[in-house]
Every structure is written in C-alpha cells, then in structure tokens.
Amino acid sequence: MPATAASLIVEREAEARNATSVWLHVASRLDPRFGGLSAAVPSLAAAAEHAGPLVAPLAVFSAPTDDISHIAAGRLHVFRFPRGRGRWIRERGLQARLRNLVESADGVHIHGIWEEYCSIASHLARQAGKPYLVAAHGMLEGWALRQKRLKKVLYSLLVERSNLRDATCLQALTTVEVEDYRRFGLRNPVAVVPNGVDVPAGITADLFLESFPELKGQRLALFLGRLHPKKGLDILCRAWARIHRGLPGARLVIAGPDFEGARAATEALVDKLNLRRSVTFTGMLEAGRKWSALAAADVFVLPSYSEGFSAATLEALGMGVPAVVTRQCNFPEIAEWRCGAVVEAETRPVEGGLGRILSANPGDTLAMRANARRLIAERYTWDSVGRRISQVYEWILGGRLPADVEISRCAGGAR
Secondary structure (H helix, E strand, C coil): CCCCHHHHHHHHHHHHCCCCEEEEEEEECCCHHHCCHHHHHHHHHHHHHHHCCEECCEEEEECCCCCCCCCCCCCEEEEECCCCCCCHHHCHHHHHHHHHHHHHCCEEEEECCCCHHHHHHHHHHHHHCCCEEEECCCCCCHHHHHCCHHHHHHHHHHHHHHHHHCCCEEEECCHHHHHHHHHCCCCCCEEECCCCECCCCCCCCHHHHHHCHHHCCCEEEEEECCECHHHCHHHHHHHHHHHHHHCCCEEEEEECCECCCHHHHHHHHHHHCCCHHHEEEEECCCHHHHHHHHHHCCEEEECCCCCCCCHHHHHHHHCCCCEEEEHHHCCCHHHHCCCEEEECCCHHHHHHHHHHHHCCCHHHHHHHHHHHHHHHHHHCEHHHHHHHHHHHHHHHCCCCCCCCCEEECCCCCCC
C-alpha cells in the first residue's frame, strides 16, 4: 500500500533519530477530565522514546470537544469521532489512516479495552503481522467487570477475549492486575510495568490558597480525581463526619471533574451529614493549581472501590503527601514504606487512617513525607518506567528478556 503523509512522518522521524523501532500507541479520550490515562499514555510514550532508541507516535481517538492540547503535537495523530462515538468504525478514511500507521510501525501498544478502537487496532495489527501489547488499565478488575456486566460478557465472547488472547504480551500496572488477566482466562505473558510521575520543582501552596483563602491555616485532607461512583466518595463523607468532630480545624477538599452525577450525590450527602462548613468542592483544577493543592495538603485520600493504578496517588506521594488509600487501589507500598495507610473500602478503616495522619506529631509527619518522596524516586519516575517498557518492546521484537521487568507466564501458556 502507498505510504501516506502520516506514515511518512513516522518513518522519517525514526530515521532522523536513528531509531531501532517504531511503537504506535493507540488510546482514547485523553482529555484530562477523563482521568489518569490522559497523563499516563503520552508520558509513557515520551519516556519510552527517551530511553530508546525508538519512536512512539500516538493515535488518539477523541470527541470534537475533547481538550488534548497538553499532548505534544509532533507525532500526534488525532482521530475525531464522527457523528458521535462508536460510529468511526464505518468511516473508511479513518480506518485507512490507522491501517497505514499500524503498517509503518514495528509494534502496537493498545491502551484500554471494551471499545471499538481497541478491537480495530488489534485486528489491523494481526492483519499486518505486527506484534501488539494490550494494557487493560484496571478494566478487568472485579468491580469494573460487574458494571454493565451483561454487555461485557457478550462483548467479550464476540470480540474482546480473542483480541486479548492474540496479544503478543499484556501490560499490567501492578502484580494484582496480573491476576485479573489470569482470572479472565488469559495465558499470555504479562509484563508488569507501572505508571510513573515527574514532580515539578518549586511548587508551593500559594496558588491554591489564593483561590481558596478560607482554607489557609487549616489541616487539609485532599481527594483529587474524577468524581465518580467508583471512587468511594460516599465512604469518604461518612468517615469525614466522624473525623471532623474531633478535629474541628480540619477541612476536606474534594477536587476533580464530575462524572455520572457523582458531585450532586456527594453534595447531597455532605448536606445530610451537616458537613457543608468543613468540605470544599473545587471542581477540576488545572495543572498549576492541582500541584499547588497537593503542596497545601496534609494527607491525600483515595477511598476507591476499584482502581487500576492511580496517577493522583503517584503525584501526591511525589510531593511528599502521606496517603490513605483502599486496598483496591493496588498500592501496598504505601504501608510497606510507612508513608500512609492502606485500608479496606469501609467507613471506619478510612476514618482511622485519616485520623491517625491528621493527628500525627510533627516528627512522624516529616518521616512519612520523606518516605513518600523516596518511594517515588526509587520506583516510579518516568525515566525508570520508560527504560522498563522499552526493554519489553525490545524483548517482543526478539531481544533478550528484560532484567528488571517482571514477566509473568502462565503454566502451559508461555510463548
């Protein structure tokens, strides 16, 4: 097939960088309001390139209203959903564009499942004889599978299970996610490569507190993320109703964009529990105010019923903020490294974790903050993650097994 302008750009960029391979990243809806993937996918591609030598262009599927201005435009290929999401599959021009990108790549890294773009990308990779890697990003976790369960059962039988089964390798963000793949019946090799974080220097609380001056001088517990039913905001409010009686100077900050009416439901619960004076809703915070909010926080809290691997938790720990997360957040190191608490997704455990950190003495607080920064510096920088994923790509293309990447194989199913 003749080369297109998009594929020529990728090929020429690879030549200019003396790249040994081209890995196409395929993802959807990378507007920051949709959560962690908006930061993780572009950052992973950039980190892989930095570790290289390889080129990692992005094929991003998005609605016309999505804001993807935060992604560097150099090798960004945007596929806008025509006439509504899900209908692009009928657009031959869009399919041809993606086919050319797949054929110009050495491998394809697909982020997410359950959507048309995932199915088409894996189909095109198989047609072109290209290896492909799939990252489910927590979408096979038990709670997630129970949502719209019947639709997922049917779709998995018709489409998704074969797409995943035929992947050369799967990416897990945590060792827990390896077990999610296995419970789904997948026997592929699984590479455990987490998300990373780069923490900006020189961040202070000033910008955030200028916007919310009523919070100055208060002890702050910060929830930062999408306001979504799975995030456990109901647990958080009930825990906070118990905490603020003993810590009247503490304030709960709930920051993030609204999804599925979660903000209205949470505000109604706040009013029912008579918490309005101790809870502040900020809406979504742009990047500068987000980091400033973390600088102002005394504790970060994520009481989720289900998570893949939270970018906000990495950001909080990187800023030295002790964290209280539920076991379903898949971050046991928080307890192991003594930089917070890992608790059950229930009111009393969340209350206990938050209460202990908010009432900790200054020495213990400083130790938790130092431990949090050290954990991120040693395990979760994008430099480290980029090196690990580039080793996985090299291995998939016939290189040596990565030395510092855990490759899980299923008995009788190794490739």
